[in-house]
Amino acid sequence: MGKLTYLKHLKACAEAAKSFTNGLVANLAQTVTEAMQEMEDVKADKQNTKAITIPTTGWGIDENSEDYPSYCDIVVAGITAKDRVDIAIAPNSQAAAIACGMSPTNQTLAGKIRVWAKTAPAAAISAEYWLNQGKE
8 A cells, every 4th residue: 555545535434534523523412401301391480479469358258167267269360279489578578467367378270379368357468478389
């Protein structure tokens, strides 16, 4: 094999190695892109809080509840029974929430959040909620 043939062979090998490596890099880039898209699809979005007021009127009585017989439904468009909300009472409304015996739990229903208390509050309670959307 002459020098010229040998150099052509080396050049062909280098070209083949370059093509092979480029293919691997392209596959890796595609795999990383797909993995990042999948993580984006399943990650929890940063939750936004929404202000609500728990009123002094519009409370009902649940005859089946001994601990927290009073309840109030707060209308929230788009909420479903499969959703979950976390409610935080504003610091300036803590005394009113304690005085009425506000329950630490709540329930989501179609179009509303239900809160419970021992009695209806004497003053409106300022709060905010975070919505964790459930799977339908």
